[in-house]
Amino acid sequence: MDFEKLLSIEDEGARVSALYEIFDEGARLTHSKAARVEFVTTVAYIEKYLKQGDRILDIGAGAGTYSLYFAQKGYDVTAVELAENNIKTFKSRMTDKTPVDLRQGNALDLSAFDDESFDIVLLMGPLYHLADADDRSRCIREAKRVCKPGGTMFFAFINNDMVILTEFFYNKNYFKGNHYDHETFKVEDFPFVFFTLPQCAAMLEKENICVKHIVASDGMSEMLEEKINAMDDESYSQYMKYHFYCCEKPEMLGHTNHLLFVGKKGADEND
Helix, strand or coil, X not given: CCHHHHHCCCCHHHHHHHHCCCCCHHHHCCCCHHHHHHHHHHHHHHHHHCCCCCEEEEECCCCCHHHHHHHHCCCEEEXXXXXXXXXXXXXXXXXXXXXXXXXXXXXXXCCCCCCCXXXXXXXXXXXXXXXXXXXXXXXXXXXXXXXXXXXXXEEEEEEHHHHHHHHHHHCCCHHHCCCECCCCCCECCCCCCCECHHHHHXXXXXXXXXXXXXXXXXXXXXXXXHHHHCCCHHHHHHHHHHHHHHCCCHHHCCCCCEEEEEEEECHHHCC
């Protein structure tokens, strides 16, 4: 399926499923040193809050990269994924050592789960796909509802302002094109939905999420992919040390394709 056909699919759920027949979500976070920057960073922040015996809910789990990693470490992991192709890949990667309660479902409806039933709630993909503001609010509220008092939520966004530079990196004529607003620099929301840093923060503030960290989770790794992948292990280790040194600096947050927000329930909600 090409992007033109994808655009013609009106149902959002069907469009997301079709999208992951094009994108290989199973390899996105692990296929190279550069790709692993986002994964290693996200795992490090999750592990800051993860305690022995914690229950993890991975909403929009993709092909299971995070779910399987933590299941292998012995955590109780439940995963919800919408796209058929991702579920197929996820199942093919599961073993006896990576037991995950995998369910097909939608991030907008977590009614299968009780209130305050998970210690760690991951929302690492759904907000890439929800163009409707009410749907985004509903998605965040559902994640918050199932999170225990004292639990921690992790929200991933794609950074509008960096996407422009990344697209320019691949296409020297991008700035002459019509895939963004030439006055506001808002990128066309296709095939993903893009947000500025203030928009991400406002979205979570509206739902009374108390943000503890804002992280440039992959930094410049896509544009520097060739150089990062050519590093030897010693250089890569030092690069990652540098990345962690600066990934929360305010001046660096605009220079990343993916943003990670780490949050708790607001103070008036038992946290």
